[in-house]
Amino acid sequence: MDDTDVRRTAQRVMELVLRHQRTASAHDARPPAGGPCPACRDAHLPQVERYVAAGEPVLLVLPAFPGKSPNTAKVLGVLPDTAERLALEFLAGLTRRIREVYAPGARILICSDGRVFGDVVGIPDSDITAYQQEMRHLIDALPQPAGIDLFNLEDIPELAGLGHDRMREVLCEQYAEPLEQLRERVRAGEEVALYRAMTRFLFEDGNTPEYTGSRAALQRDARTRAYAVMQRSKAWGDLLGDRFPGAVRLSIHPQPCGAEKLGIHLVDTPDNWLTPWHSVALRTAGGDYVLMKRQEAEELGAEPVLVDGRPAHYALPAAVAAA
Numbered sequence: 001m002d003d004t005d006v007r008r009t010a011q012r013v014m015e016l017v018l019r020h021q022r023t024a025s026a027h028d029a030r031p032p033a034g035g036p037c038p039a040c041r042d043a044h045l046p047q048v049e050r051y052v053a054a055g056e057p058v059l060l061v062l063p064a065f066p067g068k069s070p071n072t073a074k075v076l077g078v079l080p081d082t083a084e085r086l087a088l089e090f091l092a093g094l095t096r097r098i099r100e101v102y103a104p105g106a107r108i109l110i111c112s113d114g115r116v117f118g119d120v121v122g123i124p125d126s127d128i129t130a131y132q133q134e135m136r137h138l139i140d141a142l143p144q145p146a147g148i149d150l151f152n153l154e155d156i157p158e159l160a161g162l163g164h165d166r167m168r169e170v171l172c173e174q175y176a177e178p179l180e181q182l183r184e185r186v187r188a189g190e191e192v193a194l195y196r197a198m199t200r201f202l203f204e205d206g207n208t209p210e211y212t213g214s215r216a217a218l219q220r221d222a223r224t225r226a227y228a229v230m231q232r233s234k235a236w237g238d239l240l241g242d243r244f245p246g247a248v249r250l251s252i253h254p255q256p257c258g259a260e261k262l263g264i265h266l267v268d269t270p271d272n273w274l275t276p277w278h279s280v281a282l283r284t285a286g287g288d289y290v291l292m293k294r295q296e297a298e299e300l301g302a303e304p305v306l307v308d309g310r311p312a313h314y315a316l317p318a319a320v321a322a323a
């Protein structure tokens with residue numbers, strides 16, 4: 001492959017990824033005729049070109065799939081279900097499409113951040129372990145090669161044998177930004193959308209039927225914990241940047257135009273911030289799936305559908321019979 005071929009192949013790979021771009025604000029450079037934003041595509045081309053020039057699979061690093069929200073008004077339980085399966089099938093479809101334009105293909109490394117901030121968001125370590133094991137089963141059940149791997153905090157050799165709390169401490173000692181500095185940056189207008197979304201998730205997750213405190217107290221607590229989640233997430237992201245220096249960095253959150261990370265959708269959802277682990281999958285009468293909060297599915301009259309004896313998603317009554 002000469003340089004022109006390398007560039008053209010890398011552009012085609014990036015265009016496949018950008019079809020699923022999750023955007024928040026306007027992307028100035030988006031062509032009027034549609035298609036991917038050139039500024040976002042070009043921000044990641046050098047990494048892709050290096051893989052293509054070397055004839056290696058393109059490595060895409062995706063911090064995601066921490067564990068199910070602890071709020072049962074939003075999710076079915078602690079284990080991955082149809083919502084995660086759909087997202088994994090989507091990611092496997094993306095690596096398959098990339099193989100069609102570039103034979104060595106791509107590897108998506110899911111870097112689960114559950115162990116990193118589970119204590120802050122209220123997911124017990126045992127639930128995170130169970131979630132990760134079931135994620136492994138779901139990945140193994142995909143048509144192979146799926147091009148998807150998992151990477152967790154405990155997969156770092158230096159942390160092997162430590163307790164989960166100590167692993168988090170070591171991560172923070174080595175990578176965490178001081179909380180006061182993070183607060184200053186948010187006050188100055190940086191990462192405000194992420195901070196607001198994080199606060200909203202934590203408020204919702206804490207606003208369970210069992211909660212008896214005031215809304216104001218819950219809101220205050222959510223704000224404090226949002227900073228801690230952002231601090232840990234960023235530490236995890238920086239560690240991943242060191243460990244996988246040439247990789248294309250993906251995110252499940254919308255990112256600014258041309259940013260070093262690229263926000264992508266995992267499943268079709270009307271809410272730009274909704275993820276499989278904060279929701280359930282609802283099977284529509286047409287057989288498609290959409291993500292929504294469990295409570296919303298139940299308010300629509302949807303009923304749980306069992307897969308392998310476990311509730312896996314919801315279906316509307318007409319579709320329940322057909323499922």
Ligand SMILES: [Zn+2]
Binds near residue numbers: 029030040256258
């Ligand atoms: Zn853009």
